[in-house]
Amino acid sequence: MLIALDNASGAPLYQQIVEQVRAMILNGSLRPGAPLPSIRQLAADLVISVITTKRAYQELEAQGLIITLPGRGTFVAELDLDAQLASVASIFGTQLDAIARQAHLAGLDLEDVVALLRSVWPSSSPHEAK
Amino acid sequence: MLIALDNASGAPLYQQIVEQVRAMILNGSLRPGAPLPSIRQLAADLVISVITTKRAYQELEAQGLIITLPGRGTFVAELDLDAQLASVASIFGTQLDAIARQAHLAGLDLEDVVALLRSVWPSSSPHEAK
Amino acid sequence: MLIALDNASGAPLYQQIVEQVRAMILNGSLRPGAPLPSIRQLAADLVISVITTKRAYQELEAQGLIITLPGRGTFVAELDLDAQLASVASIFGTQLDAIARQAHLAGLDLEDVVALLRSVWPSSSPHEAK
Amino acid sequence: MLIALDNASGAPLYQQIVEQVRAMILNGSLRPGAPLPSIRQLAADLVISVITTKRAYQELEAQGLIITLPGRGTFVAELDLDAQLASVASIFGTQLDAIARQAHLAGLDLEDVVALLRSVWPSSSPHEAK
DNA sequence: GTGGTCTAGACCACC
DNA sequence: GTGGTCTAGACCACG
Numbered sequence: 001m002l003i004a005l006d007n008a009s010g011a012p013l014y015q016q017i018v019e020q021v022r023a024m025i026l027n028g029s030l031r032p033g034a035p036l037p038s039i040r041q042l043a044a045d046l047v048i049s050v051i052t053t054k055r056a057y058q059e060l061e062a063q064g065l066i067i068t069l070p071g072r073g074t075f076v077a078e079l080d081l082d083a084q085l086a087s088v089a090s091i092f093g094t095q096l097d098a099i100a101r102q103a104h105l106a107g108l109d110l111e112d113v114v115a116l117l118r119s120v121w122p123s124s125s126p127h128e129a130k
Numbered sequence: 131m132l133i134a135l136d137n138a139s140g141a142p143l144y145q146q147i148v149e150q151v152r153a154m155i156l157n158g159s160l161r162p163g164a165p166l167p168s169i170r171q172l173a174a175d176l177v178i179s180v181i182t183t184k185r186a187y188q189e190l191e192a193q194g195l196i197i198t199l200p201g202r203g204t205f206v207a208e209l210d211l212d213a214q215l216a217s218v219a220s221i222f223g224t225q226l227d228a229i230a231r232q233a234h235l236a237g238l239d240l241e242d243v244v245a246l247l248r249s250v251w252p253s254s255s256p257h258e259a260k
Numbered sequence: 261m262l263i264a265l266d267n268a269s270g271a272p273l274y275q276q277i278v279e280q281v282r283a284m285i286l287n288g289s290l291r292p293g294a295p296l297p298s299i300r301q302l303a304a305d306l307v308i309s310v311i312t313t314k315r316a317y318q319e320l321e322a323q324g325l326i327i328t329l330p331g332r333g334t335f336v337a338e339l340d341l342d343a344q345l346a347s348v349a350s351i352f353g354t355q356l357d358a359i360a361r362q363a364h365l366a367g368l369d370l371e372d373v374v375a376l377l378r379s380v381w382p383s384s385s386p387h388e389a390k
Numbered sequence: 391m392l393i394a395l396d397n398a399s400g401a402p403l404y405q406q407i408v409e410q411v412r413a414m415i416l417n418g419s420l421r422p423g424a425p426l427p428s429i430r431q432l433a434a435d436l437v438i439s440v441i442t443t444k445r446a447y448q449e450l451e452a453q454g455l456i457i458t459l460p461g462r463g464t465f466v467a468e469l470d471l472d473a474q475l476a477s478v479a480s481i482f483g484t485q486l487d488a489i490a491r492q493a494h495l496a497g498l499d500l501e502d503v504v505a506l507l508r509s510v511w512p513s514s515s516p517h518e519a520k
Numbered sequence: 521g522t523g524g525t526c527t528a529g530a531c532c533a534c535c
Numbered sequence: 536g537t538g539g540t541c542t543a544g545a546c547c548a549c550g
Contacts, residue, residue: 007459012534023235049535088236089246092229096243097250099225104252105153106218113226113251114244116219120227121240142540168522179542184523192452197268200523201549272549283495309550348496349506352489356503357510359485365413366478370511373486374504376479380487381500402525428537439527444538460538461534 001030001037005046013048017056018063025065025076026084036066036074131160131167135176143178147186155195155206156214166196166204261290261297265306273308277316278323285325285336286348296326296334391420391427395436403438407446408453415455415466416474426456426464 003020005013024030037045039053046053057074060066065084067077103113133150135143154160167175169183176183187204190196195214198204233243263280265273284290297305299313306313317334320326325344327337363373393410395403414420427435429443436443447464450456455474458464493503 007462008457010459012461014534019232020235023232023237027235027237052535055534085237089238089242092233092238092243093246093250095225095229096247099222099229100247100250101252102149102153103222105150105157107153107157107215108219108222110248110251112219113222114247116223117226117230117244117247118240120223120230121243122231122234144540170522181543182541185540187523198523199267199270199549201272201521202267203522274549279492280495283492283497287495287497312550315549345497349498349502352493352498352503353506353510355489356507359482359489360507360510361512362409362413363482364512365410365417367413367417367475368479368482370508372479373482373511374507376483377486377490377504377507378500380483380490381503382491382494404525430537441528442526445525447538458538459534461536463537 003042003046005048013052014056014059017042017046017053018059021056021060022063022065022088026081026088030076032076032078034076036076038073133172133176135178143176144182144185144189147172147176147183148189151186151190152193152195152218156211156218160206162206162208164206166206168203263302263306265308273312274316274319277302277306277313278319281316281320282323282325282348286341286344290336292336292338294336296336298333393432393436395438403436404442404445404449407432407436407443408449411446411450412453412455412478416471416478420466422466422468424466426466428463 001021001024003017005016009016021030021036030036036042036057039050039057043050043053057066057068061068064079065077066074068074100113131154133147135146137143139146151160151166160166166172166187169187170180173180173183187196187198191198191204194209195207196204197207230243261281261284263277265276269276281290281296290296296302296317299310299317303310303313317326317328321328324339325337326334328334360373391414393407395406397403399406411420411426420426426432426447429447430440433440433443447456447458451458454469455467456464457467490503
């Protein structure tokens with residue numbers, strides 16, 4: 001399981017982990033029931049504090065995406081993919097809403113923003129490098 | 131000059147002020163040379179600390195949007211609106227880029243995101259009441 | 261007597277007056293004994309507060325460049341031009357010293373700074389437009 | 391990291407810090423990626439308020455010279471030294487321009503000012519002890 | 521009246 | 536431990 005942390009991005013480390021693991025679950029890289037690395041293992045791999053990996057897993061568990069079985073490890077939860085996707089869509093919706101209001105206030109047009117969005121959209125398939 | 135603060139939004143107060151003033155400048159509600167309320171006046175109006183309004187104006191000045199003349203007040207800077215809009219567009223571009231990569235990883239389609247964006251786009255004119 | 265105030269320069273208004281009057285005295289535009297406009301007249305001409313012109317004249321008087329005769333007006337003082345020039349040189353020396361130390365710390369060379377100075381030096385004679 | 395504050399200089403403390411840190415970055419004493427002391431540590435060392443050190447770092451960050459990672463510390467930014475030096479040169483250029491015009495108006499010659507500049511230029515290397 | 525600077529002290533998020 | 540934000544209160548320079 002490859003996770004890339006960007007120290008300079010400004011985003012909290014635990015959040016970067018959450019987002020990347022969530023993405024892997026939602027796009028099928030990680031299937032329900034699959035085991036995740038232990039918090040200690042992941043901390044060692046990423047060269048960060050155990051506290052940070054623990055926090056990330058806590059967050060993922062709170063979102064119902066993974067399940068921790070004490071003494072046995074952590075696993076991808078059995079879940080309704082469509083429902084999850086809907087919930088993720090609502091998360092993006094919130095972020096887009098903030099951007100939309102800002103851009104709108106600044107006098108930008110919806111089409112301006114859509115054009116911007118198209119210009120930054122990644123061209124490759126999300127699974128190419130899997 | 132109407133500014134609405136949302137204490138529950140989680141966003142820093144000074145940032146909310148920055149965003150709203152910037153929007154007013156960029157969409158033409160505030161024209162170059164126009165005086166802004168004094169930091170003390172604005173603080174009184176919004177019922178917040180003078181330091182917070184000062185912080186907001188400081189940030190706006192660092193961005194080159196306003197100019198403060200000690201002892202005389204604060205004014206909208208003479209600026210190249212097009213250049214400013216371009217720089218603002220690049221800011222939104224950065225934000226959209228983060229969302230785009232996340233959404234892409236999560237398996238969402240560009241058209242899904244565009245649809246989301248359209249669904250949250252505000253319908254009214256940015257300054258009908260100007 | 262032409263004085264140009266630059267509201268956007270950031271420099272205090274009274275200081276701009278002081279500097280320009282001092283320059284006119286030192287370069288001979290204003291000769292010893294010549295009358296200066298009254299503080300009220302000057303304030304009216306420049307469309308600023310009397311307090312500000314008063315403060316400027318006070319400063320000039322403290323520097324020994326002008327003399328105020330109560331009830332009669334304000335005049336350029338009889339002075340030793342060479343001594344004045346020397347004192348002015350020391351003022352510039354202080355300012356240059358600050359710049360020199362900063363530039364030196366930043367790793368700039370003396371010749372770099374001299375080159376910069378030459379590049380900004382006004383080309384015309386100071387009296388051309390008199 | 392040695393910083394010397396002069397309470398009697400009239401210059402704001404935060405600005406003195408900014409100038410000295412900027413000088414250290416530009417002359418290579420502080421290399422990109424190097425950690426700066428925490429705002430609290432520096433405040434303790436200099437016996438000033440945390441807010442003042444914070445203000446200084448804020449200014450340096452706005453100038454793009456350093457980057458602060460919340461919860462992790464503050465570091466010298468990766469930057470294009472030449473571009474930075476050019477921008478600094480333009481700052482000195484502005485200051486020199488003000489002096490040049492003043493000196494010119496006062497009847498001083500370019501060579502007079504250059505001579506003054508040479509007379510105040512520090513003789514030692516900027517970082518002999520590095 | 522205006523902004524500029526410095527101070528002390530609090531709470532929060534993150535590592 | 537780190538920085539981020541907000542608060543109150545003081546003194547100064549400038550108009």
